[in-house]
Amino acid sequence: MAQRTDVLTYGIDVSQYQGLINWEVAKDHIDFAIIRCGYGQDIPGQDDNLFKRNADECTRLGIPFGVYLYSYAKNSSDAKGEARHVMRLVENYKMAYPIYYDLEDENTTGKQSNEVIANIAKTFADELEANGYFVGIYASLYWWRTKLTSDIFDQYTRWVANYASELNFDKPYDMWQFSSTGRVEGVPSIVDENYCYEDFPAIIKAAGKNNFDKITPLERYNIGDTVRFNYVFLTSESTNPLRPYRNVGRITRIVRNARNPYLIGEDQGWVNDQVIEGRVNYLSNPNYVGDSFVNALKQIGEDISFENRRRLANLNGVTNYVGSAAQNLELLQLLKEGRLIS
Numbered sequence: 001m002a003q004r005t006d007v008l009t010y011g012i013d014v015s016q017y018q019g020l021i022n023w024e025v026a027k028d029h030i031d032f033a034i035i036r037c038g039y040g041q042d043i044p045g046q047d048d049n050l051f052k053r054n055a056d057e058c059t060r061l062g063i064p065f066g067v068y069l070y071s072y073a074k075n076s077s078d079a080k081g082e083a084r085h086v087m088r089l090v091e092n093y094k095m096a097y098p099i100y101y102d103l104e105d106e107n108t109t110g111k112q113s114n115e116v117i118a119n120i121a122k123t124f125a126d127e128l129e130a131n132g133y134f135v136g137i138y139a140s141l142y143w144w145r146t147k148l149t150s151d152i153f154d155q156y157t158r159w160v161a162n163y164a165s166e167l168n169f170d171k172p173y174d175m176w177q178f179s180s181t182g183r184v185e186g187v188p189s190i191v192d193e194n195y196c197y198e199d200f201p202a203i204i205k206a207a208g209k210n211n212f213d214k215i216t217p218l219e220r221y222n223i224g225d226t227v228r229f230n231y232v233f234l235t236s237e238s239t240n241p242l243r244p245y246r247n248v249g250r251i252t253r254i255v256r257n258a259r260n261p262y263l264i265g266e267d268q269g270w271v272n273d274q275v276i277e278g279r280v281n282y283l284s285n286p287n288y289v290g291d292s293f294v295n296a297l298k299q300i301g302e303d304i305s306f307e308n309r310r311r312l313a314n315l316n317g318v319t320n321y322v323g324s325a326a327q328n329l330e331l332l333q334l335l336k337e338g339r340l341i342s
Contacts, residue, residue: 003166004173009196011097012182013068016050018189023057025186032064032097032196039070041078042085055093064201066097066210068138072108075116076123083127090133095210096201098136099128100159104143118150125156132239134200134209138177141169157198174198206231206274207239208259220273221262226250226280226341228315232269233260244269248280248315248341283312284338293328296335302342315341 009031014021016036035054038047051067058065069086073079086099101124103109109117125135139148141162159175160167167176175196182193205212221227228248231241236258249264260270288296297304306323309331313321316334321327334340 003168004176004197006197007195008199011194011196012184012187013177013192013194014054014187016048018050018187018191020050020188021054021057022186023054023061023063026184027061027063027186029184029186030063032066033058034066034068034097034100034194036102037067037069037089038085040072040085041081042088046085047089051089055090059093064096066095066099066136066200068100068102070102070105071120071124072105073120073124074108074112076119079120079123080127083124086128087131087133091211094212096204096212097196098134098157098159098200098204099210100136100138101125102138103148104139110143110147114147114149117147118152121148121156122152132209132211134204134207136175141167144169144171157200159194161192174200203231203241206272207241209239221251221254221276221279223251223254226282227262227264227271228277228280229264229271229275230277231275232264232271234269236260236263236270238270241275242269246317281342282338283335283340283342285335286338288332288336291329291332293332293335296332312340312342 011030011032011034013034014036035051035058036048037051040046055065067086067090069082071082073082090099101121103117103121109120112120121137128135136157136159137148137153138159139161141160144158144160158171158173159177160169160173161177163179175194177192177194179193181190184191204210226248229244230247232244233241236255238260246268249268251262252265253263255261260272262271264271283300283302285296285300288299290296294304309323310321313327313331316331318327318330331340
């Protein structure tokens with residue numbers, strides 16, 4: 001996978017080792033925080049001493065945050081205990097970023113086979129997901145390449161640590177920890193810095209995970225409406241948002257009072273009001289005679305700038321638009337047929 005350049009947000013991850021953070025100051029320099037809640041088994045002595053303070057301050061100040069737990073798990077039984085540890089600590093917090101399982105301890109988890117490590121991660125995630133939490137996995141680039149090799153990890157968002165100018169990781173990832181020596185105003189010591197490439201707050205809130213209230217659909221759309229959307233769900237009650245292979249479709253069925261009431265096409269997936277961006281309009285010029293896409297747009301009073309034509313191309317599946325004759329003829333045909341999405 002090529003180096004990602006679509007950074008959405010910048011944030012830090014912290015633990016008791018950062019000391020007493022002045023979140024009032026720090027909030028002006030970060031978009032989010034990932035807070036350590038603890039390590040190992042569900043024992044109060046293994047809670048992070050400053051987790052409650054950090055989580056309370058982020059909540060008070062409206063700083064979006066997630067959490068992580070440092071794992072010492074050697075088997076699935078340990079993983080269940082670590083999941084219970086997390087749930088005890090986070091039950092009263094709404095977290096707009098994932099709950100991450102920190103897999104890096106060489107003396108415990110690191111001594112297990114790759115298969116065992118995969119089962120440890122799946123057990124931890126299963127426990128949390130069954131209770132409505134959104135789970136991710138954190139590890140170093142070295143661990144991702146040598147230990148976290150199972151296909152099981154494709155189910156979870158990846159947070160990868162590599163302190164270099166580029167990540168150079170060939171699998172999908174949504175967070176990159178690019179430095180362990182950052183300086184952020186309000187944080188009294190050096191701190192880990194991260195780039196995030198995914199809109200986790202939108203995903204997690206839409207799915208009603210991480211203690212956010214379940215959203216009751218309002219059913220603002222009707223059968224036959226063509227809509228544009230960011231995510232789809234496998235069923236009308238699913239809470240796991242997925243990236244659609246096509247983000248435009250026609251509503252063919254409505255299930256009243258469902259979490260995701262609208263079926264798109266025959267099998268394109270289910271959506272709700274929170275993931276729908278709006279109705280799709282179509283441009284039409286069936287009477288145009290000629291082969292100029294620009295003139296056809298001009299004839300119906302549409303913006304003929306290159307920026308607008310590129311926007312129309314992207315909406316209609318014409319990628320990497322440069323204004324070539326072939327691209328313009330494809331768009332012109334859609335316009336003549338009244339099927340050019342606007």
